[in-house]
Amino acid sequence: MNSTGSNSANAKGGPxxxxxxxxxxxxxxxxxxxxxxxxxxxxxxxxxRFRDGEFTLKEYQEIAFNSIHASRSDMAExxxxxxxxxxxxxxxxxxxxxxDVPMAVVxxxxxxxxxxxxxxxxxxxxxxxxxxxxxxxxxxxxxYRFVRPGMERMGNSKGLIVDQFREQGHYIIYIGDGMSDxxxxxxxxxxxxxxxxxxxxxxxxxxxxxxxDFRDVxxxxxxxxxxxxxxxxxxx
Ligand SMILES: [Mg+2]
Numbered sequence: 001m002n003s004t005g006s007n008s009a010n011a012k013g014g015p016x017x018x019x020x021x022x023x024x025x026x027x028x029x030x031x032x033x034x035x036x037x038x039x040x041x042x043x044x045x046x047x048x049r050f051r052d053g054e055f056t057l058k059e060y061q062e063i064a065f066n067s068i069h070a071s072r073s074d075m076a077e078x079x080x081x082x083x084x085x086x087x088x089x090x091x092x093x094x095x096x097x098x099x100d101v102p103m104a105v106v107x108x109x110x111x112x113x114x115x116x117x118x119x120x121x122x123x124x125x126x127x128x129x130x131x132x133x134x135x136x137x138x139x140x141x142x143x144y145r146f147v148r149p150g151m152e153r154m155g156n157s158k159g160l161i162v163d164q165f166r167e168q169g170h171y172i173i174y175i176g177d178g179m180s181d182x183x184x185x186x187x188x189x190x191x192x193x194x195x196x197x198x199x200x201x202x203x204x205x206x207x208x209x210x211x212x213d214f215r216d217v218x219x220x221x222x223x224x225x226x227x228x229x230x231x232x233x234x235x236x
Pocket of ligand 1: 020024
């Protein structure tokens with residue numbers, strides 16, 4: 001791997017792969033899968049108010065999940081039975097481990113359902129940056145460890161997590177679909193986007209590749225490992 005470059009395209013730390021979870025690493029929106037099955041039907045009204053700008057994503061998620069009385073294990077089982085990792089996620093993880101490329105899931109969602117799907121697929125060591133939950137007799141409690149000072153109402157910042165990897169000298173490959181991914185995509189060297197994130201990147205002029213599954217991401221990481229440099233397209 002090239003360690004002599006001075007720009008982000010051949011960063012001294014090599015590539016790091018950071019991927020969103022709902023609708024990206026997972027085929028489904030797993031949060032909504034759980035809310036449809038276990039939450040009070042009023043959660044859809046809360047989602048509408050979030051989309052109208054009345055609630056932040058953090059507030060919407062907490063209000064909606066607070067109406068659930070199912071156990072953590074029942075929800076984890078439901079996730080394992082009904083959700084799916086997108087093709088080539090496992091192959092990408094195996095390759096990254098083999099070549100010491102950091103790979104992590106970066107989600108605005110809740111840790112327990114992210115981990116249920118990943119571990120249910122036998123991938124027990126994938127790092128997960130998500131909202132930490134604790135199931136207590138009084139309900140679910142939430143902890144946010146990646147909050148920008150003064151931005152507590154927004155919950156975790158994906159951009160903050162990308163910054164931590166950038167500070168280690170990595171060439172950041174980011175994959176996502178939603179508006180909460182935008183601040184991460186803005187900071188990444190190579191972006192794979194679909195859905196709202198692709199529209200927002202196109203609207204704001206941030207270069208991206210269209211994401212379908214992790215095969216193209218795997219090819220990009222292999223290119224970096226084999227050639228010793230990343231593409232410069234994300235930082236044109
Ligand atoms: Mg998503």
